[in-house]
Amino acid sequence: MNFDWYxxxxxxxxxxxxxxxxxxxxxxxxxxxxxxxRTVKGVLDVILTLPMVLPPTVCGYFLLLVFGVKRPxxxxxxxFGVKFVMTWYGGVLAAAVVAFPLMxxxxxxxxxxxxxxxxYSGQTLGLSNTYIFWRIRMPACRQGIMAGTVLAFARALGExxxxxxxxxxxxxxxxTISTTVYQLWRTDDEKGAMFWVLINLAISTVVLLxxxxxxxxxxxxxxx
Amino acid sequence: MSLHVDVRKRLDSFTLDVSFTAGKGITSLxxxxxxxxxxxxxxxxxxxxxxxxxxxxxxxxxxxxxxxINLPPQKRRVGYLFQNYALFPNMTVxxxxxxxxxxxxxxxxxxxxxxxxxxxxxxxxxxxxxxxxLSGGQQQRTALARxxxxxxxxLLLDEPFSALDAHLRDSLKVEMxxxxxxxxxxxxxxxxxxxxxxxxxxxxAVMDKGRLLTSKPTKELFADPGSIPAAVLTGCKNxxxxxxxxxxxxxxxxxxxxxxxxxxxxxxxxxxxIRAHYFNPAAQQNRFPVRFVEEMEEPFETIIQFxxxxxxxxxxxxxxxxxxxxxxxxxxxxxxxAAANIxxxxx
Numbered sequence: 001m002n003f004d005w006y007x008x009x010x011x012x013x014x015x016x017x018x019x020x021x022x023x024x025x026x027x028x029x030x031x032x033x034x035x036x037x038r039t040v041k042g043v044l045d046v047i048l049t050l051p052m053v054l055p056p057t058v059c060g061y062f063l064l065l066v067f068g069v070k071r072p073x074x075x076x077x078x079x080f081g082v083k084f085v086m087t088w089y090g091g092v093l094a095a096a097v098v099a100f101p102l103m104x105x106x107x108x109x110x111x112x113x114x115x116x117x118x119x120y121s122g123q124t125l126g127l128s129n130t131y132i133f134w135r136i137r138m139p140a141c142r143q144g145i146m147a148g149t150v151l152a153f154a155r156a157l158g159e160x161x162x163x164x165x166x167x168x169x170x171x172x173x174x175x176t177i178s179t180t181v182y183q184l185w186r187t188d189d190e191k192g193a194m195f196w197v198l199i200n201l202a203i204s205t206v207v208l209l210x211x212x213x214x215x216x217x218x219x220x221x222x223x224x
Numbered sequence: 225m226s227l228h229v230d231v232r233k234r235l236d237s238f239t240l241d242v243s244f245t246a247g248k249g250i251t252s253l254x255x256x257x258x259x260x261x262x263x264x265x266x267x268x269x270x271x272x273x274x275x276x277x278x279x280x281x282x283x284x285x286x287x288x289x290x291x292x293i294n295l296p297p298q299k300r301r302v303g304y305l306f307q308n309y310a311l312f313p314n315m316t317v318x319x320x321x322x323x324x325x326x327x328x329x330x331x332x333x334x335x336x337x338x339x340x341x342x343x344x345x346x347x348x349x350x351x352x353x354x355x356x357x358l359s360g361g362q363q364q365r366t367a368l369a370r371x372x373x374x375x376x377x378x379l380l381l382d383e384p385f386s387a388l389d390a391h392l393r394d395s396l397k398v399e400m401x402x403x404x405x406x407x408x409x410x411x412x413x414x415x416x417x418x419x420x421x422x423x424x425x426x427x428x429a430v431m432d433k434g435r436l437l438t439s440k441p442t443k444e445l446f447a448d449p450g451s452i453p454a455a456v457l458t459g460c461k462n463x464x465x466x467x468x469x470x471x472x473x474x475x476x477x478x479x480x481x482x483x484x485x486x487x488x489x490x491x492x493x494x495x496x497x498i499r500a501h502y503f504n505p506a507a508q509q510n511r512f513p514v515r516f517v518e519e520m521e522e523p524f525e526t527i528i529q530f531x532x533x534x535x536x537x538x539x540x541x542x543x544x545x546x547x548x549x550x551x552x553x554x555x556x557x558x559x560x561x562a563a564a565n566i567x568x569x570x571x
Contacts, residue, residue: 120271121310121367123297125324125374139314 006172007180008199010088014176015157017089018096022152025096026103027145031133033104034111052101059098060165067093067166088174090167095156103152110144111137143215150211154204227378227410231267231277231287235260240274240434250404250411252421252442254457255431261414264431265380268412269304270297281410282377303376307383309367311355317342317366318351324374337373345369360388361396368400372407379404381413385420397423418459422446430454448487452495452569460497460567461543468493474566479542480534483510486564497567500527500545505552507560516555517541526551530559 029048033041051059067074067084077083084090114137122132138145160178167174169183177200184192230243240260253261266272268279268286276289281302286295311320321341325334342348345365355363364384371379384400385393401424404411415421421428422442429439432453438445449455455463466474468489474496475482483496513533518541520527526548529541544559 115308115310117306117308117310118312120266120269120297121304121306122312122323123271124269124300124302124304124376125370126298126301126326127323128298131326136312136314140312 004171007175007177007196010091010175011157011177012203014088014091014095014159014163015153018092018099018156019149019153021092021096022100022103022156023149026100026148026152027107030104030107030111033108048104049101051097052105056098056159056161056163057165060094060162063094063097063162063166084166086167086170086174088167091159091163091174091176094162094166095159098159098162099152099155102155103148106144106148106151107141110141110148113144114141142218146211146214150207154207157203158200225282225410227268227282227412228278228280229264229268231264231274231279233263233267233272233274235263235434238434240264242431242434242436243277244429244436244439246410246412246427246429248408248410249426250401250413250424251439252425252428253412253414253431254418254421254428255414255416256457257416259431260434261431262382265304265382265412265414268300268378269302269380270295270300271304284377301375301377303371303374303379305364305367305371305379305381305384307386309355309363309387311363311367311370313355316352316354317347317358320355320366321347321370321373324370324372327374341369341373345372361392364388364396364400368403376409378410378412379407381411383415384413385417400424416457418457430457432457449497449567450570452497455495455497455567455569459499461500461545463495463497463569464539466493466496466569472563474568478536478539479532480536481510481512481532483561483566484563485566485568486562487566487568489568490570492570493568494571495569497569498542498561498565499567500543502561502565503542503544503546503559504561505556505559507562509560509563510566511558511560513557514559521548524548528555530555 033044033048036044064085065071067077067090069075069078069083069085074083074085084093118136118140119132122136123129158178159176160182163176164179169175169179175183177196181193181196181200184196225248227246231240233240238260240263242260242264253264255261263272267274270286273294274287274289277287278285278289279287281300285291285293286300287293312323315323318338321338322334325337328334328337342351345368347362347365347369350358350362355366358366385396388396397420413421413424425442427439428442428445430437430445430449430453437451437454438449445454446458449458449460452463464476464478466476468491469475469482471488472485473482474485474489474493476496514530515533517529517531519529524547525545528544528546530544531541
């Protein structure tokens, strides 16, 4: 049997890579946005959250406006052999843009509820700000950050609108699970569509179950 | 060995403007909540930045707006005990205290000093607990251990007993006072509780709406608070407007009496205060006819409210507080106050 597993591999790598990107950029912006003056913060917040409320196809449209092969930035990047249109790593870009607000907003909420006196007492004890960030702030905000990461991963895995705008559907090249489901259903391959739906369900279930298990183990550790 | 603070910062509702010097031993900043006393501690620790001024500790400049000096908290060597103790919740007692030893690089030395501190603070056996598994007193000792092991030049305590149950407070106050005496450096404590300030400190600075009113040795402050806010903060219940008549007489219009004072009265007098404990049916000085209004019992004391015979109708009743076993069987017709017990209050 020569079944084409490409959509699975492609979806997983797009979701994983974009999730890692979004993890760091989301935390970075969440951390620094909290320290900006109120007006700047308000404007930045709107811009950073927009992809969450815009239809994904609109996000895809904007991405094409910026990275399209006939646009200045697209042409510029082409000189280095980088092309986000119709490539699998364009899918990473699309998924990251759409998933970013989920990470950013949950991380920001976690940082905002962080007890500042913990950071202050660390500083007066002579601990470096880097140490305080990674060893005190991050562990204290772990739940929020984990929740954000899972949401971002799930969103990236299920991304359809922006992905189909930017990278389309080419079997063996840019196909992802969600674009494959649509393509198979459109071409009356009910069985094939159902197969990929089940695969998607399985991945989502595994992700959610492992998150719940992690949380339960953490609570146990705290209680012990 | 001393701390000099002289700083200003504009805040929403007032301008914080404090200037004081604190020497060895415990100094309290006494003030109502929101008067800027915690903010003052944060200035010293480098957590908040004043608009202008200067902070100097044992000859080291921590902050000087004119010279552009503002040391980060990490370089100030200031120990700060937060109201909620600020223990790192993800770390054990041992890890928390080791955070205080971050400057020490030698592992053997680290371990020795950790052991010493655990023994001194009676935390042995609790090393592997998380803060959430400790009692309030243990949390306080862990937080202090973490600070003391870090060898700070000064200790700042922000309402150190407010997070504890009332029945624990007194015994911990005694413990903490002994410990701080052994620490042997400057200690600055912020509190709104006059008893705490009285129990713990050698000197008290009174703060009101961002200003420092007076700074005096503890007993002197309670004997002569000097201003209305200081009188209120030291627990004086009866405060009313007054005018100077001569060097040892004041007129109290609301109460319809003239009081003889032991202290010399100055022209700028604006009010007098009389502590509720100081009325006495046997005192011959400042003796006037009184009328009973109301009585309230406490476990060991009685609070009686009364009015002077000539008191103005809009003037609130006066508080008299006395031990139950000292209470006369009948309400006396006259009450006196020793001339030495009249507090003279100025602007």
